[in-house]
Amino acid sequence: MPARLDHTIVHSTDRFASARFLTGLLGEPGPGSFGPFATVRVANGVTIDFADSIVGRDRIVLQHLAFLVSEDEFDEIFARIGDRGLPYWGGPHHQEPQRINHRHHGRGVYVDDPDGHAIEFLTHPYVEEE
Known part of the structure; x- marks a missing residue:
């Protein structure tokens, strides 16, 4: 089976604000929650998992x-x-x-x-x- 992307983690200063921003643009229901992540499900079951960064906004890549x-x-x-x-x-x-x-x-x-x-x-x- 070829590899498929399952999820990716995006660091943010406010995981739910970032996830709501994306779901709002996509016209999708609000984000879900899984452990320390605010999750946005997109096609093929892939999730974008937003995590609160512990390093601060100025150090988010x-x-x-x-x-x-x-x-x-x-x-x-x-x-x-x-x-x-x-x-x-x-x-x-x-x-x-x-x-x-x-x-x-x-x-x-x-x-x-x-x-x-x-x-x-x-x-x-x-x-x-x-």
């Missing part, structure tokens, strides 16, 4: 999470970004402020979560499946 979504889901997510007045970018390093991109035959947008983790939503994968 920023991560990039990219979510492949349908065109309709992108429209819904992008509307939620606008409804919340969130800054967003067309590029991963805050290039193209308040714009989406049209790379890879699709659309993409980047937002930062409350701790500065880059959250990307895209409608077409960068690499085609074989």
